[in-house]
Amino acid sequence: MDDKPSPGTVNESSELLFSFGVIADIQYANLEDGYNYQGNRRRYYRHSLLHLQGAIEHWNKERILPCCVLQLGDIIDGYNAQYKASEKSLELVMNVFQMLKVPVHHTWGNHEFYNFSRDYLTNSKLNTKYLEDQIVHHPGTVTSGNYYAYHFVPFPKFRFILLDAYDLSVLGVDQSSPKYQQCLKMLREHNPNLELNSPQGLSEPQFVQFNGGFSQEQLNWLNEVLTFSDTNQEKVVIAIFPFTQRPPIVCAWPGITETPSQSYGLMSVWCVSLPVTLTMVATLRILLVCTTSI
Structure with a gap:
């Protein structure tokens, strides 16, 4: 009988190594609260700042501070573009993040591209690539394309990877560019x-306009990083947008992709992409996930 501890359990021999926070879908807009596209989930547009403040206050009060926070995209809502309030709303949210005592790593979702071009985001505070880790003598682990992806090490033998799920997309790209025409x-x-946002009748429902995908160049880079981590027996956490929990698949172009733990044979890979506020605690054996809805 296997006597290994099951995922989600802590025993007396477990040792706390570090923790990190996760937040996604803040989607701030200076509007009254509403509902999602399906009309079955509340959206806190104006009040989302209060939820963000609450999460930050919680992280700042931790006895042992998290090493960092992952912000998984859709930081402001697409409505801001309609009211020409994108920059002002982003500034408001980023000012709240300044209260955080630890670094924050940002990924980009579709709502970022509803508000800004890729060039704008690359030169904005939402680009945290300056926090990436440099692996000496392994040039293949350094990004070389126009995609926004990087990796970093918050604790020895743990590597976090942020991916660009809109590397291939019609969002945020100049419509006269070859890349836009290719993606279209x-x-x-x-x-x-x-209506390209409609999945009606599609056998591959991920092919909608609000989704995106990974170029072969980015996948080759990911392979290099995962190979390095595998060789060096690192545990890997991947921050990605978009992602479904059941079954664990990445819904992106050009096809539905298996999770990296399946694709690359790595034993210790976790994918992080949840519409909730999380505090994740890494131990010697397991990753604990405690969720509180936003």
């Missing part, structure tokens, strides 16, 4: 609907 062609080949 790919989208229309898989989605014949007049």
Whole structure:
């Protein structure tokens, strides 16, 4: 009988190594609260700042501070673009993040691209690539393309990887550019609907306009980083947008991708992409996830 501790359990021999926070889908806008597209989930537009403040206050009061916080995208809502309030709303949210006592790592979701171009985001405070780790003598682990992805080490033998799930996308790209035309062609080949945000009748429902995908260049880079981590027996946490929990698959172009633990044979890989506030605690054997809804 296997006497290993099951995931989600802590025993007396477990040793706390470090913790980190996760928050996603803040989607701030200076609007009254509303509902999501399906009309079945509350959206806290204006009040989302209060939820963010509450999360930050919680992290700052921890006896042992988390090593960092992962912000997993959709930091402001697409409504801001309609009211020409994108920059002001982003500034408000970033000012709240300044209260945080630890570094924050940002990923980009579709709402970032509803508000800003990729060039704008690259030169904004939402680009935290300056926090990346440099692996000496392994040039393949350094990003070389226009995608926004990087990795860092919050604790010895643990590597975090942030991916760009809109590397291939029609969002945030100049419509006259070859990349836009390439992505639009790919989208229309898989989605014949007049409304490209509609998955109606699609055998591959991930091919909608609000989704994106990974270029082969980014996947090659990811392979290099995971190979390095595997060789050096590192545990890996991947921050990614978008992601479904059941089954654990990445819903991105060009196809539904298995989780990296399946694709690369790594034994210790966790994917982080949840519409909740999380505090994650890494121990010698397990990763504990405690969730509180936002």
